[in-house]
Amino acid sequence: MENGIGFSAPAHGEGDVNTSSLRAEWQRQHLDGGTMDLINRDSSVFMHQSVSTPCLSAVRRVEGIYIEDHGGRKYMDFHGNNVHHIGYQHPRLIRAIKSQLDELSFAPRRFTCEPAVLFAEELTSLTPGDLNKVLLAPSGNDAIEMALAYARAATGRHKTISFWDSYHGAGFGARSVGGEAMFRSGPIGPLLPGAQHVPPFGDYRNAWGVREGSGVLCANTIRYVLEKEQDVAAVIAEPTRAVPYIPPPGFWQAVRQACDEFGAMLIFDEIPTGLGKTGRFFSCQWEGVEPDILVLGKSLGGGVLPVAAMVANEKLDLLRDYAYGHYTHEKNPVLCRAALETLRIIQDEGLVENAEKVGAIALERLLKMQQRFEAIGDVRGRGCLFGVELVSDRDLRTPDPQLAENILYHCLAHGLSFKTTMGNVLTFTPPLITTGEEMNRAMDIVENAFNACCAGS
Numbered sequence: 281m282e283n284g285i286g287f288s289a290p291a292h293g294e295g296d297v298n299t300s301s302l303r304a305e306w307q308r309q310h311l312d313g314g315t316m317d318l319i320n321r322d323s324s325v326f327m328h329q330s331v332s333t334p335c336l337s338a339v340r341r342v343e344g345i346y347i348e349d350h351g352g353r354k355y356m357d358f359h360g361n362n363v364h365h366i367g368y369q370h371p372r373l374i375r376a377i378k379s380q381l382d383e384l385s386f387a388p389r390r391f392t393c394e395p396a397v398l399f400a401e402e403l404t405s406l407t408p409g410d411l412n413k414v415l416l417a418p419s420g421n422d423a424i425e426m427a428l429a430y431a432r433a434a435t436g437r438h439k440t441i442s443f444w445d446s447y448h449g450a451g452f453g454a455r456s457v458g459g460e461a462m463f464r465s466g467p468i469g470p471l472l473p474g475a476q477h478v479p480p481f482g483d484y485r486n487a488w489g490v491r492e493g494s495g496v497l498c499a500n501t502i503r504y505v506l507e508k509e510q511d512v513a514a515v516i517a518e519p520t521r522a523v524p525y526i527p528p529p530g531f532w533q534a535v536r537q538a539c540d541e542f543g544a545m546l547i548f549d550e551i552p553t554g555l556g557k558t559g560r561f562f563s564c565q566w567e568g569v570e571p572d573i574l575v576l577g578k579s580l581g582g583g584v585l586p587v588a589a590m591v592a593n594e595k596l597d598l599l600r601d602y603a604y605g606h607y608t609h610e611k612n613p614v615l616c617r618a619a620l621e622t623l624r625i626i627q628d629e630g631l632v633e634n635a636e637k638v639g640a641i642a643l644e645r646l647l648k649m650q651q652r653f654e655a656i657g658d659v660r661g662r663g664c665l666f667g668v669e670l671v672s673d674r675d676l677r678t679p680d681p682q683l684a685e686n687i688l689y690h691c692l693a694h695g696l697s698f699k700t701t702m703g704n705v706l707t708f709t710p711p712l713i714t715t716g717e718e719m720n721r722a723m724d725i726v727e728n729a730f731n732a733c734c735a736g737s
């Protein structure tokens with residue numbers, strides 16, 4: 281779509297785009313005058329941008345797995361930007377933050393504080409192997425930028441390899457390694473030189489057009505580029521792709537080996553998948569592969585505050601005369617206390633185990649739905665990250681973004697919020713506190729939406 285500054289907008293990778301006519305219709309049917317008034321004021325005062333402003337609705341309360349909009353409608357939030365692992369407004373977290381505000385509310389640079397040290401100690405007691413040195417940042421993007429800067433400095437190289445279709449943040453470094461058109465092409469001009477991309481693994485849909493073996497092809501391509509270039513600083517990727525796609529067995533081992541052979545670092549972006557989302561504390565623990573740098577964010581702040589971190593192999597703590605992060609709120613005691621309490625809550629409440637358990641319930645339900653509905657081409661996921669790929673032709677695997685949008689708005693109308701990725705993949709990222717009963721209720725809503733929106737076979 282051509283806009284006023286002569287930029288041709290890329291096809292939207294997300295179904296819940298803010299310009300869709302279905303969204304306008306949904307708003308007309310479901311939102312009251314007060315909510316629409318707030319959305320319109322928001323739209324007048326905030327810059328418009330894709331998948332953000334103008335907004336879908338307005339939120340008034342969040343609690344547990346629920347968001348409540350301005351008109352009092354409640355939705356199970358199976359999106360939550362992946363911040364709400366412990367549920368919204370967790371009473372223990374809110375108490376800890378309030379008490380920290382009374383005790384110590386800021387630590388100026390050059391002063392450490394107890395919450396920062398306790399948090400870093402707790403975090404490194406959980407990260408695998410030699411990942412024992414921490415740098416903190418106020419957003420996932422900033423932590424990615426630090427990791428990229430660190431990989432450049434440590435290797436003396438600047439090139440990277442990452443996946444097309446990935447997202448790593450909105451700063452120039454993160455955009456450059458990201459692979460989504462909406463953040464890369466268009467009006468903002470050149471990105472970082474040396475940021476190379478390879479097609480990602482994913483047997484259901486991939487650049488090679490194969491129906492199995494994409495993992496081997498992808499790992500071989502990464503190795504090929506590493507070998508040809510000889511001077512790549514880092515491979516950076518999400519170990520479990522957000523679409524979602526689970527890595528095939530042996531995939532990350534092969535990439536790890538190639539990185540070691542050609543002197544490149546391996547950076548895992550676990551900003552959405554870390555802290556138990558996939559049923560392991562870190563999703564790379566499913567593969568048994570340790571990166572050189574692990575990047576965390578989102579849920580680390582307990583769904584209340586922005587906290588992100590890069591955790592590096594302790595052997596890399598060599599480059600001490602340069603500033604990689606230098607963020608004003610690096611060791612903010614309130615942020616650090618929130619993160620510390622969040623880590624403790626996840627452990628004390630057994631949320632990682634719960635994520636695996638309730639995720640299995642959802643997958644079983646969705647696989648049964650796949651037997652009834654031709655439109656469900658693929659069901660995949662792990663723990664509280666799972667997705668359903670919709671197609672208009674099962675044999676040809678033709679994406680059906682219109683059906684995805686219809687299902688999305690039907691579910692929203694019946695109290696379940698989630699998002700679509702790549703246009704046609706219903707992507708569910710429920711909180712780790714979701715119970716089996718709630719998961720079944722959510723899947724009932726999804727099943728009813730399929731009953732309403734497409735014919736059974």
Ligand SMILES: Cc1ncc(COP(=O)(O)O)c(C=O)c1O
Nearest residue numbers: 419420421447448449551552577
């Ligand atoms: C995989 C991944 N990396 C990085 C980021 C950026 O995090 P933030 O929005 O905190 O900057 C995101 C956010 O959606 C993400 O999903």
